[in-house]
Amino acid sequence: MxxxxxxxxxxxxxxxxxxGDSPQAGPARRRPGxxxxxxxxxxxxxxxxxxxxxxxxxxxxxxxxxxxxxxxxxxxxxxxxxxxxxxxxxxxxxxxIVPIDRLRAEETDDFEQTLLRIGAILVANVLSPAGLRLLRLTNAESVRMPEISIANVQLGTGPTLAYLADLFRRRLGGPDGVMADADEAATAFLNIVVGGQASNAAWGMPMDPQATDRHIRYSVRILLHGLLDREAVERGADDQRLRRLLDETMVQLDEARARLTQAARLARE
Missing domain, CATH: 1.10.10.60 (Homeodomain-like)
Known part of the structure; x- marks a missing residue:
């Protein structure tokens, strides 16, 4: 251990x-055995x-x-x-905390299904009796001892965020695996999919398993398709810039043809 x-x-x-307790002087007294x-x-x-x-x-x-x-x-x-x-x-x-290897074992070719599986594991972990007791205890004492929250992030949240960011880069990044906002996507996943359920449970709200499952599915769908739509919007913006560039080029070509025509006419005269 x-x-x-x-x-x-x-x-x-x-x-x-x-x-007000203090160590007792003298040899420790223990019952035999x-x-x-x-x-x-x-x-x-x-x-x-x-x-x-x-x-x-x-x-x-x-x-x-x-x-x-x-x-x-x-x-x-x-x-x-x-x-x-x-x-x-x-x-x-x-x-x-959930070991990263366990999360990695849930990866499939279907990225949405992968996120659903990972989200279900993380939500179940935080809603477990041990998770809720720890959440309430750390929330109660973190104001007096902020190092508790720091340690919680270092031990659990930090590695999970790093894994999720890498997952987003691998699945949504370009050919070279670059995704500029992968860290923000990982944070959004934890906040949207897991954080809301954790906060509600910590405040004593009853958690219905079917409602929790619907929340996970709805949140994953919104997050994933929001990221994919963002890429489509970016591609659309690139297309618009390309069309503007082509239009400007055609205007310049028309102007160049007009000048060439005028120069040829002047040469014949």
């Missing part, structure tokens, strides 16, 4: 523990409490009680509650 990049075990955070949880198990226990009660409502005492672990051990690993919170959240994000 991976250790979260939001915090390193054993490194105290910059904030003091909001609970009590097992020591792995670091991943501790983070999972902590996250459950943070998700249930929020950051302020969760104490180190509650975490150690749920984990069956001495407070001294928790402090030795993380130093304070803030650092433990970031580590637990980072681990949860890493476990929750």
């Amino acid at each position: 991976r250790t979260s990049s939001l915090a390193e075990p054993g490194v105290p955070g910059p904030d003091s523990d909001p609970d 009590r097992p020591t949880l792995s670091n991943e198990q501790l983070l999972d226990k902590a996250l459950d409490l943070f998700l249930e009660k929020g950051f302020d409502g969760t104490s180190i005492d509650a975490i150690t009680a749920a984990a069956g672990m001495a407070k001294r051990t928790v402090y030795a690993r993380y130093g304070d509650k803030t650092t433990l919170f970031k580590a637990a959240l980072g681990r949860a994000i890493e476990e929750w």
Whole structure:
């Protein structure tokens, strides 16, 4: 299992523990035979409490009680509650995000079908119980800890956007794979197809599976055909410029013929 990049075990955070808890001096007291949880198990226990009660409502005492672990051990690993919170959240994000290989495996020759499949996976992931709990928790705490949102983008949104931009370049770019607004298209896909559903669910709106499926299909169709129509409009603009150039050239040729005719007449005289 991976250790979260939001915090390193054993490194105290910059904030003091909001609970007023502090490491206990002297040797740690443990009941004989009590097992020591792995670091991943501790983070999972902590996250459950943070998700249930929020950051302020969760104490180190509650975490150690749920984990069956001495407070001294928790402090030795993380130093304070803030650092433990970031580590637990980072681990949860890493476990929750959709691997790019899974998205890539959904690609087909039909580009619209590809986008529908990818959209369905991303929407289902964000609407899952784990996704909604993480979304609500990060939204609640990101104002106080903006680094949470930054980490979320770095771990999940950033790689997904990069993959989508590459997908648009490969499917809609020219022969050399160039598509100037591929990054904007990727962002629009996440915002239109996934973001609206995530926001509605985070605010507690009931999500009907059939309505969600219709939303995905409608949004993909609008986005894809909007991009294709944009290319048609650009081609149309190029055609108009070409016609104007041809018209100007014909006028210039007519003028040149008139001058040649006049010069020939003058030469005969």
